[in-house]
Amino acid sequence: MGSTSAFSRRDLVKRTAALGLIAVPSMSVLTACATGGGSDDNSSADKGDQGKKSEKNPLGVKNGAPLDAFIFKGGLGDQYAKDAEADYKATYGAEVKHTGTQQVGPKLQPRFAGGNPPDVIDNSGADHLDMNKLSSQGQLLDLTPLLDAASPDDPKKKIRDILYPSAIEKGKHKDAFDVLYYAFTVYGTWYSQKLLSDKGWAYPKSFDDMIKLCEEIKKAGIAPWTYPGKYPYYVHFNIFPQIAKIGGLEKWIAIDNLEPNAWTSNDAVKQVIGHYEELAAKGYFLEGSQGLTHIQAQTSWTKGKAVFIPNGSWVENEATPTTPKDFGMAVGALFDGGSGDKMPHGTVRAEPSEPFIVAKAGKNPVGGMELLRIMLSKKHAQNFAQKVHSLTSNMQGAEGASLSPGLASAAKAVKDAGGNQNLLMIQLQEWYPKLTDEKMGGLTSQLLTGDLKAAEWIKKTQQYADETAKDSSVTKFHRSA
Structure with missing residues (x-):
């Protein structure tokens, strides 16, 4: 670890x-x-x-x-x-x-x-x-x-x-x-540079590029993605900063601060959660991922059963026992959503x-x-x-x-992020783990198995956030823009 x-x-x-x-x-x-x-x-x-x-x-x-x-x-x-x-x-x-x-x-x-x-x-x-x-x-x-x-x-x-x-x-x-x-x-999408190079694949710059690559990967008989389904909040390591990258830090700070309608009024939320709904619908997750621990998911990944995994930079130390010497472990920047993104390509969550x-x-x-x-x-x-x-x-x-x-x-x-202003810090998981890891984690689990639509994920997430905001037993924090 x-x-x-x-x-x-x-x-x-x-x-x-x-x-x-x-x-x-x-x-x-x-x-x-x-x-x-x-x-x-x-x-x-x-x-x-x-x-x-x-x-x-x-x-x-x-x-x-x-x-x-x-x-x-x-x-x-x-x-x-x-x-x-x-x-x-x-x-x-x-x-x-x-x-x-x-x-x-x-x-x-x-x-x-x-x-x-x-x-x-x-x-x-x-x-x-x-x-x-x-x-x-x-x-x-x-x-x-x-x-x-x-x-x-x-x-x-x-x-x-x-x-x-x-x-x-x-x-x-x-x-x-x-x-x-x-x-x-450093948090993000981790992969084997050797695997990508051997297959002639390039790390995707955008959501559209990712969908296209996932189809190629699937045809090659490999799962594009895996994740620790026992701990689905790992996927939030990617989802949350991706929302901030596309929608802008100001709108993410509103989410951190549990402001009303912060989830439902943010178009970036719809785009990002919709992307994960599409990944699930097209079968781009390793079969059985929903039952894996973090170690099991990482082992499947280092053994080449899946190309991408959401994680933090501790994964290299943690996965050492199963990682081939020539694996070429690497992490990529957040994906572009389109021309309307509020933050530039290269933005990364690092805190x-x-x-x-x-x-x-x-x-x-x-x-x-x-x-x-x-x-x-x-x-x-x-x-x-x-x-x-x-x-x-x-x-x-x-x-x-x-x-x-x-x-x-x-x-x-x-370094490639181009300055501290493009290094994202996410406080929601830090401040309100019961909200993000238990309640939202359950929703994300259902989203990735195809049992929950993106629109329902967003609606319920807003509901849970509002409940947390109104719960006097929960210590509240505030982040300035």
Whole structure:
């Protein structure tokens, strides 16, 4: 598994709340409730345990101050964090206590409640902490000093200057930047470049091109598409940004914000859902896909039973055991709908993931920020890319690194997008997973088996969105255009 956020996404439908401790998680907005109180200031960042600030120590880490790091050990492992911790230890002559676990929430909820949390936390996985509650309780350190600190590679640049803008936007709770999303995930339609080359096929630019190619593929005795029918929300990784690409970001933001008629009044929704209805009607999905898990669907794909699969860039790491060495894993840009598209060809969904937080009540929160600064260096961004096949939120972090085929393709897709304005971030799945993964997931499952028409999918999706908007028990979020 290449993305811990994907891990939580897959498991959330199966997991239910247990005594209010672990609730349904989103991709990285987290859900294990912390009950301890917190202050409203950032005083814990300056508790008399700071050292002298300098060009090489812009945050003022105290020499010899030990660091307590708590890292989610999922598909990404935790060696990349250990490597950064080794540099922290060497630089500041300090001991680092490292804990790698898949149970962040259950192990840390009592520590937050008791006022003795670790300094820095990779808050990911299925059993993770509720960052919204931690932030509202004042338990998370405002990381603005980190943003304003000099980058490790160029003291003339601040950390905020090397991050993707979406990493800063996504890391905010209201006005406080208190979450650093370290990884950077590229979503889209994945394929084998070798298979396409061997067959003389080209990756389609448009929906029309895709339909034409699917007919050729089917005649060749291969299924054009597969998907994990057990987790149909994987298809939303493609559907949602495709709607934004064709209809424009402003109209997608209305969907993110649960505005009335946001689905039914958007012509792009009709076009995109109609396209998937056509794929199903013409039998372009691998038979039995509706019963496959993510691993089974990926295995069918890597074995050449299907040409295309919707996924995120973690798929390369996750599918390694079954991927032929010459497979040439690649990801393509979103498809053009027509001349009326609001966003250009090359637009791709690429956004931050893997959330790191610093506890305000930790014994060395300044050290926690410094570890994150070290991780954002080119050295450690490249180390991350090579170890786990993932980009980081450092925009130039992977430059010069030897990248695997899938990651090189993902990096190229980001570059070919032509600027950050064409890198889409989708918040709906992040904010309202019960809506997108359970309710809409059921509709998408029926759509792809041909049991539901596009018009009915759109009508019911709007109904579910309206119900979510009116449900006072659901925390609401707002995104500015």
